Amino acid sequence: MRGKLKYTVLTHCLSAAGTLRQMFGKVKPEWETRVFASYDEYSHGPLPLSGASRDFFLQRQAFWQSLDLYDADAAHDFDLTDEHISLVEEIKASDLVEICVSDSVQDVFYAAVTLRLLADDGVDITGILARYFGGCQVKWGLGALRLEEMEDLYGASNAEPLDAQLFGDLCRAVSQGSGEAVRNFINERNTAPVFVKALSSYLLRFPQFNGGLGSIDRALLGAGTDQMKKSAYTIGSAMAKGMPEHDHIGDLILFKRLVELCGVTPDPWFRFEGDPRRMRSCSVRLTESGLKARARYSVQVL
Incomplete structure (x- = not known):
């Protein structure tokens, strides 16, 4: 059988x-x-x-x-x-x-x-x-x-x-x-x-197909504020409200990019406080350069 x-x-x-x-x-x-x-x-x-x-x-x-x-x-x-x-x-x-x-x-x-x-x-x-x-x-x-x-x-x-x-x-x-x-x-x-x-x-992850700024950077700029916020808050906002509907990018990938944007020289878009290896305890805010980039690329504030 x-x-x-x-x-x-x-x-x-x-x-x-x-x-x-x-x-x-x-x-x-x-x-x-x-x-x-x-x-x-x-x-x-x-x-x-x-x-x-x-x-x-x-x-x-x-x-x-x-x-x-x-x-x-x-x-x-x-x-x-x-x-x-x-x-x-x-x-x-x-x-x-x-x-x-x-x-x-x-x-x-x-x-x-x-x-x-x-x-x-x-x-x-x-x-x-x-x-x-x-x-x-x-x-x-x-x-x-x-x-x-x-x-x-x-x-x-x-x-x-x-x-x-x-x-x-x-x-x-x-x-x-x-x-x-x-x-x-x-x-x-x-x-x-x-x-x-x-x-x-x-x-949309590629700048040439998204108005000069890829979707990951665009989401992070839109989620950032000019006040210090927990990095997890910024990442969560980018995940929930900033990414294209059919692209579900995880928090670690977004956090990696956020850390990289803090290290851009000479004008980083974000500034960190705390240990950048601990997303839930460190804090981040937009710099003046980041605010200008948000305006330059017409990024929607989330």
Whole structure:
């Protein structure tokens, strides 16, 4: 007698993975469902995809460990290589595999890079189904959905065979770290709306596509004040109100950039008080140069 159907689901967000596990346990208890998410976030740092996957993950690990300099309490000690090996083995043993993609920058980068790595390690990605999510329900990402919302959204969506060539071209575009490469991909390929929304938001990180000032700097300038405030307050305001709707950038990336803007010479945009490795205890304010930059680039005050 045949055992349970082995079903593997891939998603970028760890919190979305938890919700999906609850959902499948409730609506498909007869399935043996595994949900995989990633500790990585591929829209930042290098994407060295020309070598072996192990070399790729070692460089990604080094990138995240370099961010420990900006958080005295952080320790990026997870093993990305073991995570990937487990995923490859699980997929090869599965009856059905599906990847969930919303219209966020983070989901689209995750899908493109993960599928490329799986293909490089011998997985037939043409057998993987893609399930796309879009609309106002997922504007904060799949991880923000409650269980009932996930059930409704999942039930209203369809899984379809993924276009391996499209994802391959997408991966080549995003791995270059170039706004021009991403813009060319949007212009040359007839892509799904989730891709267009995500990649259009990603382009705003580049000054040449955002009025001379990238979206991260723009959000930080908009969140800053001329009075000393806790850095966590400035970062929280930038995250919640300053970033493009489809680009969910984490606090550590924003804090790293804030520290860098404090060190710009000769006219830094921000001034720190306290230990710049402790976001929740140090304070920051806009300098006169920062206020002038906010006016010069027509930055909206948050």
